Amino acid sequence: MTEYVAITGGAGYIGGIVANSFLGSGSNVLILDNLSEGNIQVVNALQKRYGKDRVLYRNVDITDYNALREACRVPINGFVDFAAKISVGESQQKCLEYFQTNNIGFLNLLLVAGDRPIVKSLTAAIYGTPRDGFLPLKETYHADIRAQGKGFKKSQLMQGAANLEEMLGWYKEHISGQHKWLGLTPEQIIDSNVPTSVYGLTKLWDYFMLQNREFYTGGKFIGLPYFNAAGALNSPELRLGEAHRIETHLIPTIFEAAMGGIHAVPVFGEKRKLRDYVDVKDLAEAHVLCFDSLLGNGESKVFNLGTGRQYDTKDIMIAAAEIIGIPIPYMIVPDRAGDSRALAADTTAIQQALGWSATIPLRQMLTDAFKWQSNPPPEFQALMKNRFPTVPISLSQAKGKIRYIRQ
Numbered sequence: 001m002t003e004y005v006a007i008t009g010g011a012g013y014i015g016g017i018v019a020n021s022f023l024g025s026g027s028n029v030l031i032l033d034n035l036s037e038g039n040i041q042v043v044n045a046l047q048k049r050y051g052k053d054r055v056l057y058r059n060v061d062i063t064d065y066n067a068l069r070e071a072c073r074v075p076i077n078g079f080v081d082f083a084a085k086i087s088v089g090e091s092q093q094k095c096l097e098y099f100q101t102n103n104i105g106f107l108n109l110l111l112v113a114g115d116r117p118i119v120k121s122l123t124a125a126i127y128g129t130p131r132d133g134f135l136p137l138k139e140t141y142h143a144d145i146r147a148q149g150k151g152f153k154k155s156q157l158m159q160g161a162a163n164l165e166e167m168l169g170w171y172k173e174h175i176s177g178q179h180k181w182l183g184l185t186p187e188q189i190i191d192s193n194v195p196t197s198v199y200g201l202t203k204l205w206d207y208f209m210l211q212n213r214e215f216y217t218g219g220k221f222i223g224l225p226y227f228n229a230a231g232a233l234n235s236p237e238l239r240l241g242e243a244h245r246i247e248t249h250l251i252p253t254i255f256e257a258a259m260g261g262i263h264a265v266p267v268f269g270e271k272r273k274l275r276d277y278v279d280v281k282d283l284a285e286a287h288v289l290c291f292d293s294l295l296g297n298g299e300s301k302v303f304n305l306g307t308g309r310q311y312d313t314k315d316i317m318i319a320a321a322e323i324i325g326i327p328i329p330y331m332i333v334p335d336r337a338g339d340s341r342a343l344a345a346d347t348t349a350i351q352q353a354l355g356w357s358a359t360i361p362l363r364q365m366l367t368d369a370f371k372w373q374s375n376p377p378p379e380f381q382a383l384m385k386n387r388f389p390t391v392p393i394s395l396s397q398a399k400g401k402i403r404y405i406r407q
């Protein structure tokens with residue numbers, strides 16, 4: 001019997017490149033995506049490369065339980081879940097939409113999955129603004145700060161549409177009220193104080209839902225908080241890369257500014273902000289290893305995916321200018337609330353358990369990303385032209401304030 005790895009969000013940036021790694025390692029995939037952010041071109045490219053019998057696609061919204069259950073009526077040996085809303089800023093304004101997709105959608109996936117294994121995209125945003133002395137971050141961060149009496153006594157959420165109390169009320173009404181096994185433990189409620197954004201909170205709750213599912217059903221999972229994903233796949237057989245409808249990520253923004261598509265890169269505040277950038281192809285390999293480990297009866301785990309190296313926005317702009325030989329215009333804009341000064345992953349756990357570590361250096365990641373963005377395959381060109389509909393800095397804002405990073 002032919003079995004499939006079900007990949008939600010598989011028409012998106014990371015999901016498409018992960019699907020390619022599963023296909024390359026011999027698995028078949030069932031892509032579940034409503035194309036709200038993903039692109040049918042990703043599915044078409046995978047089907048062209050591997051054949052329609054190995055790449056099934058269903059246009060389905062994961063928030064619709066019946067439709068999801070119908071779409072999953074093929075033999076599935078496990079799930080890899082990417083489908084989510086992913087913008088920190090937007091999540092503060094539209095928290096109900098984030099709960100709906102990231103939590104109700106995920107609840108539906110749990111109900112359809114039963115006790116089959118799940119590999120789940122998490123995010124560094126579950127760690128909020130880490131306490132001093134805890135970098136690089138271990139997966140045990142929440143428990144560690146609690147155990148050392150350094151836990152947060154009140155919610156760190158930046159100002160938004162609702163407060164944590166109201167949000168916990170939403171969780172009770174819509175998730176644990178009907179599914180008692182998903183009720184949050186007292187520790188999980190305390191740890192809900194950690195994220196600074198609604199986006200981070202929705203992902204932390206997904207992690208708690210996985211923990212609670214395992215407790216009650218034995219269903220195994222691996223949760224993967226990734227730090228900043230970047231880069232592209234430019235193999236001779238297949239090219240895939242970042243093509244978000246509205247792009248907020250730093251590296252595509254830098255290249256867009258260099259190519260004149262936007263006036264400047266917005267740099268938030270004068271202080272350095274250190275981030276850990278991991279190549280999407282390294283992420284893809286990690287997903288296959290994690291999935292195989294669960295199929296082989298490996299334990300449930302959470303593994304950070306990053307490099308442990310930290311770069312400031314200017315470091316990335318300097319490296320990018322050197323590689324492409326074009327000056328990068330940038331402008332300092334007001335700092336954003338809730339932005340951590342530094343985030344970096346401690347990846348010892350996945351190194352020791354599965355032998356994974358990131359292999360692709362920053363310069364290669366930037367080279368791949370630029371190749372994709374400056375010369376996308378013909379079928380992606382229209383998409384790539386329209387991905388900065390909201391110019392981050394207007395001409396009048398920019399006047400006289402733009403600086404340049406040169407080679």
Ligand SMILES: NC(=O)c1ccc[n+]([C@@H]2O[C@H](COP(=O)([O-])OP(=O)(O)OC[C@H]3O[C@@H](n4cnc5c(N)ncnc54)[C@H](O)[C@@H]3O)[C@@H](O)[C@H]2O)c1
Nearest residue numbers: 009011012013014033034035036037038061062083084229
């Ligand atoms: N890109 C990053 O740097 C980064 C960092 C940390 C975590 N993540 C996580 O990785 C995952 C993938 O991120 P990405 O950058 O590839 O984003 P993406 O927007 O390209 O991919 C998400 C996919 O999910 C689909 N989707 C959204 N809502 C859906 C719904 N209701 N039903 C069905 N499909 C739906 C979208 O159409 C899209 O194809 C997300 O879960 C995100 O939280 C991304």
